[in-house]
Structures are given as C-alpha cells and as structure tokens.
Amino acid sequence: MIELQCECGKRYRVPDELAGKRIRCKSCQAAVLVPDVQIIDVDPETITEVTESSSPVQPSGRGRSHRQESRPSRPTPKRRKPRDLSDVDPAMKRELDEMRRKSSSSASNPGLLRISYPRWVKAFPKWVFIWHGCCLACFAMVPLTWSAFIPACMMLAAVGLYWQKVKTHFIAGCVNPAMIFSLDPPLVAVTTDLTKGSGDYDVIRILPQPLAKMSTGLPEVGEQVATVSLYEDLEESQAHWSNFNPVVVDIVTTDNRHIDRILNSIEDEDWDLLETGLQQIGDWRDPGLYRIFAPDFQTEIEDEEEQFMIVQDELAGLEDYGVYTNVPQKIPSELRANAVKTYARGIDAREIMALAPSWSKSENGRVGLLISIQGLHYSYPECGAGAICWDDLQGVFVAEGIFELIAVDGHRVRIPGKHFRYKSAVKLESAINQILGH
Numbered sequence: 001m002i003e004l005q006c007e008c009g010k011r012y013r014v015p016d017e018l019a020g021k022r023i024r025c026k027s028c029q030a031a032v033l034v035p036d037v038q039i040i041d042v043d044p045e046t047i048t049e050v051t052e053s054s055s056p057v058q059p060s061g062r063g064r065s066h067r068q069e070s071r072p073s074r075p076t077p078k079r080r081k082p083r084d085l086s087d088v089d090p091a092m093k094r095e096l097d098e099m100r101r102k103s104s105s106s107a108s109n110p111g112l113l114r115i116s117y118p119r120w121v122k123a124f125p126k127w128v129f130i131w132h133g134c135c136l137a138c139f140a141m142v143p144l145t146w147s148a149f150i151p152a153c154m155m156l157a158a159v160g161l162y163w164q165k166v167k168t169h170f171i172a173g174c175v176n177p178a179m180i181f182s183l184d185p186p187l188v189a190v191t192t193d194l195t196k197g198s199g200d201y202d203v204i205r206i207l208p209q210p211l212a213k214m215s216t217g218l219p220e221v222g223e224q225v226a227t228v229s230l231y232e233d234l235e236e237s238q239a240h241w242s243n244f245n246p247v248v249v250d251i252v253t254t255d256n257r258h259i260d261r262i263l264n265s266i267e268d269e270d271w272d273l274l275e276t277g278l279q280q281i282g283d284w285r286d287p288g289l290y291r292i293f294a295p296d297f298q299t300e301i302e303d304e305e306e307q308f309m310i311v312q313d314e315l316a317g318l319e320d321y322g323v324y325t326n327v328p329q330k331i332p333s334e335l336r337a338n339a340v341k342t343y344a345r346g347i348d349a350r351e352i353m354a355l356a357p358s359w360s361k362s363e364n365g366r367v368g369l370l371i372s373i374q375g376l377h378y379s380y381p382e383c384g385a386g387a388i389c390w391d392d393l394q395g396v397f398v399a400e401g402i403f404e405l406i407a408v409d410g411h412r413v414r415i416p417g418k419h420f421r422y423k424s425a426v427k428l429e430s431a432i433n434q435i436l437g438h
Contacts, residue, residue, distance in 0.1 A: 006032045009256045089114065092171055099172040107174035109265055111228035115170050115252040117163075123213040123251045131159045165230075169247070173228040176246055177266045177274050180223045186211040187287065188248060190227050191274040194240040199438070201240040203399070204277045204290045214250040216259070224271065225250060226263040238426055243289060243399060282410045291397035291406055304373050307435050311353045311371060314431035321424040323356045331355050335365035342366040343379035344387070356428060358419040367419070369403075371432065376405060383413050395436055398422075398429045 002018070005011045006025040012032075014023060020036040092112055100106045121128050138152035178190040188209050195201040211219060219225065227246035234242040249262050277292035284290065308327065315325045324331040326349075335357055340347055342365075351372045358367035358380070370377040375389035376396075388407050397404040401417035403425050417425060 002034055004032060004034055009260070096171055099168055103172070107172060109175040111170045111173050111175055111249070111262060113170040113228060113249065113253060113258055113262065115166075116254060117166075119213070119215070119252050119254070120166060123210045127162065131155075131162050135159050169230050169245075170228050170252065173230045174244075175262055175265055176227050176229050176244075177270045178225050178227045178246065178248065179274060179278070180211065180219045180221050180225065181206055182285070183211065183218070183221060188225065188227070188246075189274070189278060190229070190244075190246040191270065191277055191292070192229060192244055192246075194231070194242075194244065196238075196240055199239075202273060202277065202292045203397075204274070204281060204292055205244065205246065206285070206287050206290070207246070208287060209248050210251060211248070214248065215254040216250045216256070224263075226259070226266060228262070234422070239430075280410055282412075284412065288402060289397075289399035290412075291395060291399075291404065293394050293406075307373060308353055310434045311431050314427050314434070315354055315424075318424050318427060321421040322359045323354060323424045323428065325354045326352050332365075338363070338365035339368060339370050339377075339379075343385040344370050344372065344377035347372050347374065347377065354428075354431075356420065356424060359421055359424075360418045369415070369428070371428075376432070378405070378413065378415065380415050380419060382416055386413065388413070390435070393432075393436060395438055396429050396432045398425045403428070 002016060003011065003013050008025060010025055012023070012025075014034055018034045020034065022031045022033050025032055092114060096110055096112060135152070135155040135158070138148055138155045141148035142152055174192065176190050176192045178188045181187040181189040186209055187206055188211070189204055189206050191202065191204045193200055193202050226249045228249060229244040229246040231241040232243040232245070249259055253259065273292070277290070280292050281290050312325055312327060315323050316329070318325075319329055324335070331352065331354075335355060336349065336352065339355055339357070340349075340352075344352075347370070351374060352370060353373065354371040355365070356369045357363075357365050361367040367379055367381070375387055375393060377387045379385035388405055388411075392407050392409070394406045394408050397406065398417070403415040403417055403420055405413040405415070407413075420428070
C-alpha cells in the first residue's frame with residue numbers, strides 16, 4: 001500500500017498498482033499524484049542515519065492535526081504574513097462590505113467564513129431550540145386565537161435576526177488566536193485587544209467550547225487553534241469593548257482550506273501575546289475575562305496633586321452610586337473611620353482620595369475599596385483584606401461581573417461585581433488606570 005497526502009491535508013492509503021496515477025481528493029476534489037515508489041539496492045555506506053537532534057521532522061501524536069505541520073514557522077524579525085483570500089467566495093466579500101457599511105466598526109482581520117449550519121446546531125443547540133421552540137409555540141396558538149398572529153410574526157423575525165447574527169459572526173467577526181486550555185472540562189484560552197481606539201487593552205478569555213465536535217478530531221491540551229469573535233459594548237463611555245464571544249473555527253466547518261487560511265492569518269506577535277498572557281494569569285483556571293499587559297509595561301505614577309485631580313474629574317457626582325471623593329465632596333465620617341480602622345490602618349484622612357463602600361453590604365464602610373496616595377486598600381468577604389501600593393499595581397479591570405486588581409508580580413484580587421454599581425466600577429477603573437498612565 002502507498003500512503004500520500006493532499007495539499008488540503010487529507011491523507012490516503014492506496015494500492016500499489018495505482019503508483020504514478022492521479023486520484024481525486026474526497027475533500028477538496030483536487031487531483032493528487034500517487035508517488036511511484038521503487039525499492040532499489042544501494043551500498044549501505046551511502047545511507048546516512050538521521051539522528052533525532054538533526055531531524056526537522058516531528059512525530060505526530062494522538063489528536064495532532066495537519067494544521068501543526070502546515071503552519072509556517074515564526075520569522076525573525078516578525079513581519080505581516082499576506083492573507084490568502086483565493087478561496088474566499090467573492091459574494092462573501094461583498095457581504096462583508098455591506099456589513100461594514102451598516103456598522104460603526106469593523107474587524108481588522110475578518111473571518112470571511114461561511115459555516116455549516118447543521119454543525120452549529122449540533123455544537124450550540126440551546127438558543128436554536130429556544131428561539132425556534134418559542135416561534136413554533138406562537139404559530140401553534142394562531143388557530144386558537146388570531147391575537148397570537150402578531151407575536152408569532154415577531155418571533156419569526158427574531159429567529160431570522162438570530163441566524164443573521166450567526167452569519168455575521170463568522171463573515172465579519174474578528175479572527176483571534178486561541179489555545180486548548182483543558183479537555184476536562186473543555187476550555188479554550190483566547191486573546192484579543194478590546195480597545196476601541198488608541199492604546200492597548202489586551203485580555204484573555206477562558207471559556208467552554210464543545211471541543212469534541214471539532215471536525216479535525218479531539219485536540220491536545222496546548223494545541224493552537226483559531227477563533228472568530230464578535231464584541232459586546234455594555235457602556236458606550238468606556239474606551240474599550242466590554243467583552244467578546246469567540247468560537248473555535250474547527251467546530252463550525254469541515255473545510256480544512258478555510259481552517260488553515262484563518263489560522264495562518266494570525267500574526268506571530270498575537271501568538272506571543274497569548275503565551276505571555278497565560279504566564280501572567282498564572283494559576284487561575286476559572287472561566288472568565290482576564291486583563292493582561294505587555295511585557296515592557298512600566299507604571300508612570302503622577303504626583304499627588306495630579307492624582308487628586310484625576311480622581312475628582314472621574315468620580316465627581318457619583319455619591320449616589322456609592323462612590324465618595326474626599327474633595328470637593330466629603331466622605332461621611334463614619335464610613336471613612338470604619339474603612340480606615342478595618343482595612344486601611346495607618347492612612348491619614350488627608351491621604352484618602354476616594355472611598356467606594358460595598359454596594360451589596362450594610363457594614364457601613366467596613367467592606368469596600370479605598371483609594372489613597374499610597375495605593376489601593378480593600379476588604380471583601382470573598383478575597384479578604386489587603387492593600388497594593390501604586391508601585392506594585394499594574395492596573396484594574398472590570399468585566400463579566402468582576403472588578404479585578406492586578407499586581408506586577410502576577411497577584412490578582414478578583415472582587416465580585418455585586419459590590420459595585422456598574423457605572424461606578426467603570427469610573428473607578430478609568431481613574432485608577434489613568435493614574436497608572438494607561
């Protein structure tokens with residue numbers, strides 16, 4: 001038997017009598033030449049044994065896909081790889097242009113992928129059955145009462161919008177690098193830049209994906225894969241997107257040409273950022289959104305007067321949202337005294353810039369976050385009490401019901417968002433990160 005491999009990655013084993021002939025690939029329909037293998041006797045001294053250290057060929061393992069062999073090695077210095085759009089349907093490019101005209105933003109590296117809808121239903125059945133079930137229930141009520149006709153039509157329109165969003169996700173959504181994080185439970189780690197404009201706002205999201213449904217077979221932990229994402233915006237005043245929803249490409253298509261095209265369109269520096277970010281996350285394994293920072297990040301602490309000015313400008317008028325600034329609004333004396341006594345001992349009242357007592361607790365200041373000229377002081381039942389000085393603080397992050405403090409040594413304090421009103425959390429995040437120079 002002769003083994004051969006098509007350019008699309010599919011491997012075949014054919015009888016010896018087909019040597020020198022061409023067969024048609026079952027996947028991409030391309031004509032593949034069957035090598036004419038001949039065995040000849042040669043002098044053994046002319047054959048050089050290749051040692052493991054000198055061989056560029058890596059053994060393939062269980063779950064390893066052809067993508068890993070086809071991905072180009074990282075160049076030095078790094079440079080942008082040209083995107084291969086030869087397999088992209090021209091009609092899909094026109095659809096992308098139309099989507100961009102209707103949207104205020106566009107992806108720098110769109111997926112341009114037409115997915116298999118049966119695979120989507122099989123991998124993500126929940127909302128498909130919810131929307132279609134509600135629609136069918138409404139139409140079933142129409143023979144009983146004509147008043148159900150209007151809700152039935154509205155549900156039909158909602159189903160259409162749902163499928164339009166799925167289509168938009170993979171045509172206009174942004175391609176992001178990902179790594180198989182765990183198989184039990186099935187998790188992937190995906191990185192992206194959430195900034196809406198200038199600067200960087202790099203994050204990693206760890207989320208579940210139906211990895212058993214991947215068309216390329218069950219992957220290995222640590223394997224690199226590509227995802228396509230849409231972005232969410234919960235607060236327009238934020239300088240970054242609130243979240244993103246990546247989906248592994250291999251789950252929704254069986255076309256290896258497009259899987260490879262999308263995977264190879266990812267920049268080398270994006271893979272490096274994913275690796276660096278996972279190191280910063282450290283031992284955290286819970287699904288969620290994690291802020292990461294470039295390796296060369298250094299804080300730029302302003303002087304005390306500028307710190308006070310930033311806090312006043314960002315937090316002024318938020319006392320109704322549970323945030324008090326020391327000037328011009330006065331922090332209620334009992335709140336301030338209880339916070340200092342409980343978790344900010346040694347802080348002079350004149351050093352306090354702002355206090356955010358817990359929104360969900362009634363301990364009258366004993367649970368909350370205090371900002372002083374020395375740093376951040378906190379006390380919460382979920383993470384205890386502590387402090388991080390400005391020199392040791394990389395930044396803060398608000399996402400997915402979490403208010404996170406990130407130290408330069410990788411230490412993270414993840415405070416449940418229930419302790420803050422969302423608007424106040426966003427303003428606190430902006431003020432603190434401005435002080436740090438973000």
